[in-house]
Amino acid sequence: MDRRTLLAAAGVLAAGPASAQAWRPPRPMKIMVPLAPGGTADTIARIIADPTAAILGQPVLVENRPGGSGAVAAIAVARGPADGLTLLYCSPSIQILNPLMMRNIPYDAMADFTPVIALMRAPKILVVRPDFPARSVEDIIALAKSRPGGLSYASAGIGSSAHLAGALFAQLAGIELLHIPYRGTAPGVQDLMGGRVDMILDTAAALLPLVREGRLRALAVSTAEPARAAPELPPIARTLPGFDDASFNYLIAPTRTPPEAIAAINAAINEVLAQPATRERFEALGAEPVGGTPEQLAAAVQSEIDRWRAVITAQRITIE
Template sequence: MAILASLALAAGPAAPAAAEEWPGRPLRLVVPFAPGGASDLLARLLAERLAGPLGQPVIVENRPGAGATIGANAVAKAPADGLTLLYGTPGPQIINPSLMPGLPYDPERDFAPIVSLVTAPNLLVVHPALPVHSVAELIALAKAQPGRLTFGSSGIGASSHLAGEMLKQMAGIEITHVPFRGSGPAIQELLAGRISMLIDTLLLYAEHRATGAVRALAVSTPAKSSLMPDLPTIAETLPGFDAAAFNYLAAPAGTPPAVVARLNGSVNAILVDPAFRRRLGELGLEPIGGTPEATAATIRAEAARWRGVIVAAGIKVE
């Protein structure tokens, strides 16, 4: 993924209004999930910060349902004037195209990527009764007891599910997937010892790790996370392992380049602000930033990578 960088983007002609006259009206930031989740929280923090440099309020609109496709479709079909934006998560353009047949939008052609926002490292945790203290020991135990270990997820096709499938495929092990309706129930089952492990958002387990209720083995990012620097990465045992949620900002395809450039510059300025970065750290998030082109490249690369995992595991969502 692109690292945070200061940008000097050339602004092309915008229609119907010049970029300096835009936006002229309040903006709408569509979050394709219900209020209260991590994506909704970050979207609201970002919207609050964007209002100043844009000179207009940025109103968060929650459009949940169908694995984020309802909200994404609303943005895809909106006027390409830069006033309707998508808070993008892996679902709409990265995972859903491989999981769901007949999407109501084209995941590549219907959106204009603006900027990469954050990555959310996942944490591999096990119940403390499981006699393993490293990824290598976990793999060895799974190979010795094929099919007996279980991993939970927040649902079929969720990032926690796909991370577990990636672990299975790269380690050559057989562990049983147990889906739940959300991360909360999955965590409770792990705490009760009814499942063996989870790979889910790092922040969800910080308190449980501190109390010893779970044992953290490794982070899912290619490099160590600044949020838990004492932990190794899964990739140290399984080279190439990378499972972290990628969030970004997008607009409808055809949005004027100068408007995209202005939004990109405004968000990048927010992402380098020390206070904002501290708040991200409290939420278990790491800032990215960069150019629209880098964001588009990341979306394409992530879609291809997860497509391979989904196809190999035979996952489908009807």
């Protein structure tokens, strides 16, 4: 199954009801989030926790364990009991990006874990400051070609999703862009508004409020099709065929977790993701629910690894 098929939210929110599964958690469950409280990942985990608990009959707690680009949480889950009671919330760094950009990681990204379910995808948008001369993707490319290396883009740091999105944009467009890494999205956006960098390609959730206030101007969306969060924006792919990028979050478990536990958890969370209330809360964050089977998730992760390996290798992106 290809990535686009898996990540088309409307097409995969179908799985057997949780009641069809025999396994039930004997004690409270835990979702470990490898990021600090308050961000999108933490919020998504808390949105699904209570309704999942209602289906499975045990509380589902959210524990934040930041550090080491996700490695602290990954090690804790990989070395913990494989009983279905602890799940790891994954952004792309843990299984997809860290192994491609870091020489040594203290866990086996694939062998230590088994897929559970895809949770959400969050489109990115390409934005510039209101007085910037480019008003379209075509304008950005033309401007960059007229002054190679003269256009800059901000990101939340080396190896961040915004960094890689900008690198993919430059690679497909055949242009040079100067990458300016920051310690998080917010300071990069501040410098963008202050005229110290030219653009940023980051999540709609972070940027759309500023666009709607008139403090930034949006040019395009990162997904191959128009995004629900900003249906008026054209996809970058209309100018750069093959460009398709969205922040992709999902759940995994220790590799020895019983299949019947994975099946029951997957069915329960599919049911939660299909609920209108969940979709509304996701969309308020600029995200779209995904769902599907563990096998579909495994295929999507492998597709992401293959795609980003080409970009990271070509751009020689590494994290020490």
